[in-house]
Amino acid sequence: MGIKNYVHFEFQSLPENVSFARACVGAFASQLDCTLDDIEEVKLVVSEAVSNSIIHGYQNKTNQKIEITVTIHENHALEMVIKDYGIGIEDIDQAIQANYSSDASRMGLGFTFMQSFTDEMEVLSKPGQGTSVRLKRSFLKETEAFA
Amino acid sequence: MDIELKMIRNTLIIRLQGEFDLVNAENIRSLIDEKMQEKQINNLILNLNKVSFVDSSGLGVILGRYKKVKAKNGQMYIVGAQPVVKKILTLSGINKLIPLFSNEREVLKV
Numbered sequence: 232m233g234i235k236n237y238v239h240f241e242f243q244s245l246p247e248n249v250s251f252a253r254a255c256v257g258a259f260a261s262q263l264d265c266t267l268d269d270i271e272e273v274k275l276v277v278s279e280a281v282s283n284s285i286i287h288g289y290q291n292k293t294n295q296k297i298e299i300t301v302t303i304h305e306n307h308a309l310e311m312v313i314k315d316y317g318i319g320i321e322d323i324d325q326a327i328q329a330n331y332s333s334d335a336s337r338m339g340l341g342f343t344f345m346q347s348f349t350d351e352m353e354v355l356s357k358p359g360q361g362t363s364v365r366l367k368r369s370f371l372k373e374t375e376a377f378a
Numbered sequence: 379m380d381i382e383l384k385m386i387r388n389t390l391i392i393r394l395q396g397e398f399d400l401v402n403a404e405n406i407r408s409l410i411d412e413k414m415q416e417k418q419i420n421n422l423i424l425n426l427n428k429v430s431f432v433d434s435s436g437l438g439v440i441l442g443r444y445k446k447v448k449a450k451n452g453q454m455y456i457v458g459a460q461p462v463v464k465k466i467l468t469l470s471g472i473n474k475l476i477p478l479f480s481n482e483r484e485v486l487k488v
Contacts, residue, residue, distance in 0.1 A: 246401035253431075271431075271462045278433040282400045338441060340434045340470055347469060 233305040236262065244285045244295040244315070252281045252299060259301050260309055263370045272348040273309065273368070279341040280313035280364045287333060288317025288362055307370045308350075316361040323354050380428075381409060388452075389421040390414065391482060395428035398436030407439045411446070420452030423485055424476075427458030437470050444476055455485045 238259050242248045253274040260273045281297060289295040295317065302310045320326045327346075332339030346352050349366040356362035379396035390413055396402065413419060422443055426432070440456070447454045457479045459467055467473050479485045 246399075249400050250397055268462070274431070275433055275466065278399055278431075282433065282435055285400065338434050338438045338470065340437065344434060344466075344469070 235303045235305050237300065237302040239298070239300045241296055241298040243293065244289045244297055245293045246285060248297075249278055249281045249285070252297075253277050256299065256301050256311060259303075262303060263307060263309060265370045269370065273311075276345045276348050276366055277311065277313065279344050280311075280366070283341050283364070284313060284315035284317060284362065286337070288315035288319075290318065308367055309370060310365065310367045312363060312365045314361065314363040319358040319360050319362055320354070320356040321358050323356060327354065379406070381406065383409075383413060385417060385419070386486070388418050389423060389486075390417070390419045391423045391425060393425040393428070397431040398426075398429050398439075399431065399433050400435040403435040403439045407442060410439075410443050414446060414450075420447070420450050422447050422452070422454045423482060424454070424456045425458050425482060426456055426460070426463055427481075429463055430460065432463050432466050434470075437466070437472060440472060440476070444472075455479055455488075457482050457485055 240255060242252065256277045257270050257274045261270055284297045285291060295315070298314045300312045304310065325331055327342040329343045330339045342352070345364070345366055349368045351367040353365040354362065379394060379398065379402040382393040384391040390410070392410060394406070410422070424440065444454045454476050456467065456476050458481055459478055464478065467478065
């Protein structure tokens with residue numbers, strides 16, 4: 232399917248930039264025919280993915296790089312890829328489980344929220360080779376679905 | 379994030395303003411923990427009326443404070459959560475541990 236629009240940006244792994252990443256993706260996504268609630272959900276999943284990269288991928292090191300690519304497809308789907316070059320995930324199935332976290336002080340709900348608010352989630356990661364989280368959500372209106 | 383603190387007897391009221399995410403989580407965590415140790419605080423009221431966003435970093439701080447309050451046999455309450463924040467609190471199940479109220483006055487009656 233064709234790509235209608237895309238944006239690619241990268242930023243430093245600073246906690247301050249989580250809010251910035253949310254705002255960027257939220258602003259871009261607002262080109263779609265969606266509600267404010269939808270945008271809030273998109274911002275939340277971005278927040279979770281970027282926070283994961285900082286906390287887990289980079290173990291809170293602030294001089295690393297995070298990349299985000301957001302694509303709006305012709306069929307009104309929004310696809311986001313959040314990528315880091317951090318330590319990677321050894322066991323993806325375990326990492327995705329609700330309430331699992333490698334850090335005892337955290338809730339382990341990042342991936343759960345990402346799955347709840349998107350239609351597709353794909354996590355590509357290998358130890359030492361970084362992590363790429365692809366999230367896709369359709370904003371197709373019902374009337375268009377039957378056209 | 380702006381933080382306002384108020385003490386009523388052995389209850390600490392924390393009023394937050396802004397976005398409750400990774401960058402603020404650590405500060406808020408240490409501030410509350412410090413106050414809880416300094417003063418005789420058993421109960422916490424977390425006022426989220428002016429909080430426009432919360433993610434799992436914010437939730438982690440909330441849950442962590444809940445555990446500390448429980449360890450002191452105290453109570454914790456959340457007040458004034460906006461719909462977008464309330465949705466996340468409910469999805470995470472935190473509302474089953476920490477009751478949600480509309481405003482501080484309602485909680486202080488309890």
